[in-house]
Amino acid sequence: MAAAAPPPPPTPAPSAPTGLPDSDSTPVGHPLFARIRLATPLDIPHIHKLIHQMAIFEKLTHLFTATESSLASTLFKSPPFLSFTIFLLEVSSHPFEKDLNFHSQSFTPIERIFNLDHSLIDPEAETFKNGINGDVVVAGFVLFFPNFSTFLGKPGFYVEDLFVRECYRRKGLGKLLLSAVASQAVKMGYGRVEWVVLDWNVNAIKFYEEMGANVLPEWRICRLTGPALEAYRDAI
Amino acid sequence: MAAAAPPPPPTPAPSAPTGLPDSDSTPVGHPLFARIRLATPLDIPHIHKLIHQMAIFEKLTHLFTATESSLASTLFKSPPFLSFTIFLLEVSSHPFEKDLNFHSQSFTPIERIFNLDHSLIDPEAETFKNGINGDVVVAGFVLFFPNFSTFLGKPGFYVEDLFVRECYRRKGLGKLLLSAVASQAVKMGYGRVEWVVLDWNVNAIKFYEEMGANVLPEWRICRLTGPALEAYRDAI
Numbered sequence: 001m002a003a004a005a006p007p008p009p010p011t012p013a014p015s016a017p018t019g020l021p022d023s024d025s026t027p028v029g030h031p032l033f034a035r036i037r038l039a040t041p042l043d044i045p046h047i048h049k050l051i052h053q054m055a056i057f058e059k060l061t062h063l064f065t066a067t068e069s070s071l072a073s074t075l076f077k078s079p080p081f082l083s084f085t086i087f088l089l090e091v092s093s094h095p096f097e098k099d100l101n102f103h104s105q106s107f108t109p110i111e112r113i114f115n116l117d118h119s120l121i122d123p124e125a126e127t128f129k130n131g132i133n134g135d136v137v138v139a140g141f142v143l144f145f146p147n148f149s150t151f152l153g154k155p156g157f158y159v160e161d162l163f164v165r166e167c168y169r170r171k172g173l174g175k176l177l178l179s180a181v182a183s184q185a186v187k188m189g190y191g192r193v194e195w196v197v198l199d200w201n202v203n204a205i206k207f208y209e210e211m212g213a214n215v216l217p218e219w220r221i222c223r224l225t226g227p228a229l230e231a232y233r234d235a236i
Numbered sequence: 237m238a239a240a241a242p243p244p245p246p247t248p249a250p251s252a253p254t255g256l257p258d259s260d261s262t263p264v265g266h267p268l269f270a271r272i273r274l275a276t277p278l279d280i281p282h283i284h285k286l287i288h289q290m291a292i293f294e295k296l297t298h299l300f301t302a303t304e305s306s307l308a309s310t311l312f313k314s315p316p317f318l319s320f321t322i323f324l325l326e327v328s329s330h331p332f333e334k335d336l337n338f339h340s341q342s343f344t345p346i347e348r349i350f351n352l353d354h355s356l357i358d359p360e361a362e363t364f365k366n367g368i369n370g371d372v373v374v375a376g377f378v379l380f381f382p383n384f385s386t387f388l389g390k391p392g393f394y395v396e397d398l399f400v401r402e403c404y405r406r407k408g409l410g411k412l413l414l415s416a417v418a419s420q421a422v423k424m425g426y427g428r429v430e431w432v433v434l435d436w437n438v439n440a441i442k443f444y445e446e447m448g449a450n451v452l453p454e455w456r457i458c459r460l461t462g463p464a465l466e467a468y469r470d471a472i
Contacts, residue, residue, distance in 0.1 A: 051386045066389025153302025182468035193460040212464030216457040224429040228448030232418035
């Protein structure tokens with residue numbers, strides 16, 4: 001939507017699909033229009049800020065060394081879904097204008113309308129404003145990539161990060177992002193979607209189990225990194 | 237090595253590098269020549285048998301549905317290291333002949349000589365015999381693929397499977413396979429190598445920690461698969 005365009009009435013765009021339990025085709029009160037699309041290199045500044053917020057939330061800023069430059073040099077090097085892939089979540093108080101730049105052979109943006117009881121104030125709206133569209137802001141992202149199950153003999157998706165900014169949480173947007181990955185996996189004939197959760201995060205575990213996931217109790221992650229990894233430079 | 241060639245004397249091939257604690261440049265007693273090379277589609281029958289043995293070892297045959305066909309349709313679709321990649325471990329009682337088919341721009345085969353106290357009997361030598369070379373047998377494999385750390389802002393490798401056939405275990409071959417992946421990660425500027433281990437497998441945990449890995453106590457794997465995943469087909 002162009003910045004100068006007058007705000008349309010709060011009715012759904014004809015193209016807005018419905019279907020999730022927490023969305024409805026007749027917005028009343030305070031509609032929040034949400035769109036999931038493939039991220040592009042132009043989104044890197046916003047993605048970098050979202051990752052930094054995630055590191056703060058997880059109290060892991062000491063592990064955060066990513067820069068816009070390091071992301072730019074490693075992401076978007078392959079066609080979508082074949083390697084590291086990012087779905088960006090954008091929200092707006094108005095319907096999204098159809099932007100064919102975001103439509104591709106591999107993915108058509110997903111749109112939903114969430115009807116909120118109260119109007120929502122985004123204290124970071126200016127920081128996460130989308131450069132092109134008037135009141136569109138970036139609200140979250142999910143980064144995933146193919147993994148492989150030798151037992152199934154087929155690929156799956158591993159979800160590395162799923163993040164929704166604080167003021168947009170508990171509205172079904174995280175579920176929408178994860179559902180989008182799961183749906184894409186099914187469409188591609190993949191066998192699994194996997195991710196990790198902290199064992200003390202009971203709310204997250206409950207949420208994931210309600211989405212149909214099993215939490216595997218016995219497996220532990222092994223990680224070789226830093227100087228311990230560097231030691232293998234000349235080991236072979 | 238051609239099947240009809242006479243066995244050479246048990247001296248190291250000039251090109252055989254050394255360096256691992258459990259290898260030595262002067263084989264005495266019972267040398268075992270080991271080679272790690274990139275697998276090719278021709279190796280799929282052997283890889284399929286190795287995966288099946290792994291499923292038996294892990295008592296997970298109920299999860300084993302891979303076929304040679306499913307492996308052939310999903311593996312070897314990208315250049316090495318950019319997606320699912322397999323290092324194959326071959327062993328022989330004689331030095332390997334230089335096979336330029338296995339040399340590529342992206343990876344030069346790794347060779348080591350392991351000096352064993354006793355001669356080794358492989359009860360499955362016929363099953364795992366390499367079709368081209370006389371007494372070369374496939375002894376194991378490691379399957380890995382890129383993952384991505386948003387905090388580091390760079391890729392790593394995730395090791396999905398590491399398997400060495402029973403009669404070749406406890407000789408340093410598993411360590412050689414994992415070291416090959418770690419070394420490749422360092423060469424590519426990657427930040428981490430990760431894999432998972434069962435929490436009751438104390439021997440494996442000790443082995444991995446000795447290789448420099450940390451076992452992360454708090455993270456749990458979430459898995460969406462089967463009908464629970466299939467339910468997302470029409471959710472979006």
